[in-house]
Amino acid sequence: MTTYNKFKYKYVDGSTVSSNVVDTIIAGGTLVHPDRTVRSSIAIDDGTIVSIGNEGSLPDTERRIDATDKLVMPGMVDPHVHAHDETRALDSYETATKAAALGGITTFINFAWEGWEGEDSPYDPDTTILTGIERQRTAGEEEAVIDFGVHAVLVNETQSNLDHIEDAVHTGVSSFKVFTAYEIGLSNGFIDQVLGRIGELGAVGVFHTEDQSVCDQLTEKLRRENRGAPEDYPDSRPDYTEAMAADDIARMAQEAGAQYYGVHTTSRMAADVLERYQEDGSEIRAETCTHYTVHDDSIYGSLGNLPLMAPPIRSPDDVEAMFEHLRGGALSVVSTDHSSYKKESKQVDNWWDCDTFGVNSLQRSLPVFHDEAVVERGFSYPDLVRVMSTNPARTFGLSNKGSLDPGTDADIIVFDPSRTHTISAADNAAVSDFSIYEGADVTGWVEKTFVRGRLVADDGEIVADPGHGEFIERELPEWENSQQPLRG
Numbered sequence: 001m002t003t004y005n006k007f008k009y010k011y012v013d014g015s016t017v018s019s020n021v022v023d024t025i026i027a028g029g030t031l032v033h034p035d036r037t038v039r040s041s042i043a044i045d046d047g048t049i050v051s052i053g054n055e056g057s058l059p060d061t062e063r064r065i066d067a068t069d070k071l072v073m074p075g076m077v078d079p080h081v082h083a084h085d086e087t088r089a090l091d092s093y094e095t096a097t098k099a100a101a102l103g104g105i106t107t108f109i110n111f112a113w114e115g116w117e118g119e120d121s122p123y124d125p126d127t128t129i130l131t132g133i134e135r136q137r138t139a140g141e142e143e144a145v146i147d148f149g150v151h152a153v154l155v156n157e158t159q160s161n162l163d164h165i166e167d168a169v170h171t172g173v174s175s176f177k178v179f180t181a182y183e184i185g186l187s188n189g190f191i192d193q194v195l196g197r198i199g200e201l202g203a204v205g206v207f208h209t210e211d212q213s214v215c216d217q218l219t220e221k222l223r224r225e226n227r228g229a230p231e232d233y234p235d236s237r238p239d240y241t242e243a244m245a246a247d248d249i250a251r252m253a254q255e256a257g258a259q260y261y262g263v264h265t266t267s268r269m270a271a272d273v274l275e276r277y278q279e280d281g282s283e284i285r286a287e288t289c290t291h292y293t294v295h296d297d298s299i300y301g302s303l304g305n306l307p308l309m310a311p312p313i314r315s316p317d318d319v320e321a322m323f324e325h326l327r328g329g330a331l332s333v334v335s336t337d338h339s340s341y342k343k344e345s346k347q348v349d350n351w352w353d354c355d356t357f358g359v360n361s362l363q364r365s366l367p368v369f370h371d372e373a374v375v376e377r378g379f380s381y382p383d384l385v386r387v388m389s390t391n392p393a394r395t396f397g398l399s400n401k402g403s404l405d406p407g408t409d410a411d412i413i414v415f416d417p418s419r420t421h422t423i424s425a426a427d428n429a430a431v432s433d434f435s436i437y438e439g440a441d442v443t444g445w446v447e448k449t450f451v452r453g454r455l456v457a458d459d460g461e462i463v464a465d466p467g468h469g470e471f472i473e474r475e476l477p478e479w480e481n482s483q484q485p486l487r488g
């Protein structure tokens with residue numbers, strides 16, 4: 001039995017507490033750690049995991065949860081979510097975190113935007129990332145049912161922005177998102193300065209990499225050729241544009257000694273580029289998203305404009321490459337890039353008229369990835385926990401998350417690995433009225449979700465009130481010293 005000090009102090013050594021009773025014991029399940037599975041029971045008290053061991057060795061409990069034949073895993077950590085984003089994604093913290101809880105996700109990282117001069121800006125151009133952080137924190141603390149943090153999004157090439165990076169770190173925001181594409185894309189020159197600053201501070205750069213000028217000219221060409229069908233869309237943002245931009249930014253990150261995290265890697269070409277820079281496995285990391293591991297570009301023929309997103313869903317060989325690189329470690333995280341939109345906004349004649357790129361998947365990501373990676377492709381449960389929980393937690397300075405170790409937050413899910421269900425958007429807790437997994441029969445069901453010891457989702461129902469979720473002030477992560485093995 002392993003026991004956390006606080007527990008000893010409170011119940012064993014301490015004389016202030018008379019009864020040896022904890023809030024909850026989850027008994028008889030198989031615990032999944034990032035490096036092993038073990039049949040054991042787990043005791044929770046006051047929001048924290050206090051001990052693990054045979055049930056007979058644990059204290060008495062007020063609530064016993066029987067997890068026989070179930071897996072007990074740390075709650076999933078999703079580092080890439082869009083919510084409370086005004087003109088963009090439609091979810092509030094309430095709807096997004098409810099979808100997350102039903103999907104076994106107990107912490108996500110959203111985005112805090114500054115305003116900019118431009119027609120797409122939802123915010124006053126004078127507002128800074130610090131305003132954005134405060135806005136997200138306030139809304140989330142009122143509405144969320146799971147814990148959350150934010151990445152700050154830099155969209156202006158200003159000195160004050162560079163100065164605000166350190167201020168943001170002091171508010172518990174240790175990662176900074178930059179785009180190389182769209183109206184909000186930044187130049188390599190400015191990104192080089194951002195990397196210098198975050199390298200000095202030990203923060204993390206989070207990069208959306210596509211070469212905008214190449215994507216622009218290809219888009220123009222497709223428009224001239226009147227190729228507006230959804231099947232034509234991937235040709236406007238091919239794999240090499242993703243690889244080119246990743247190559248540029250990773251190279252600058254290496255020069256700056258800055259921690260680089262690539263979001264939504266989709267292609268063999270881009271993942272190969274990142275692998276080349278990962279000489280010591282420490283400074284260059286990247287994710288892919290659930291949909292890039294289960295769908296290929298034939299989806300544009302079957303679902304039309306619904307799966308419009310950037311970068312696009314790619315070839316069957318690229319799907320294979322996602323798994324090769326997850327196994328090899330060049331990709332170490334699977335995220336959702338969750339963005340809720342209504343079907344109606346995707347009903348356009350030509351794909352270039354669509355301004356709601358992205359799909360919702362907080363509620364589906366874990367069962368869908370479980371079905372594909374574990375059931376179909378032989379990933380182990382520790383592999384699953386590493387890429388969806390432990391690695392994102394350690395990558396982004398969430399030291400109390402992503403683990404079942406005594407002393408950490410009791411963010412725990414009870415997962416039935418053999419129960420199947422059929423995905424239907426009618427069950428969406430998110431605002432979006434469609435799913436790119438509609439009708440799929442998947443194996444794996446999130447039976448219970450606990451956030452800091454509190455039961456939040458129970459067999460498909462939300463049982464906690466908005467406001468249980470807390471803003472997590474994230475530390476500066478030290479990737480080089482991370483004990484977490486990245487490779488499976």
Ligand SMILES: [Zn+2]
Pocket residue numbers: 080082337
């Ligand atoms: Zn995104």
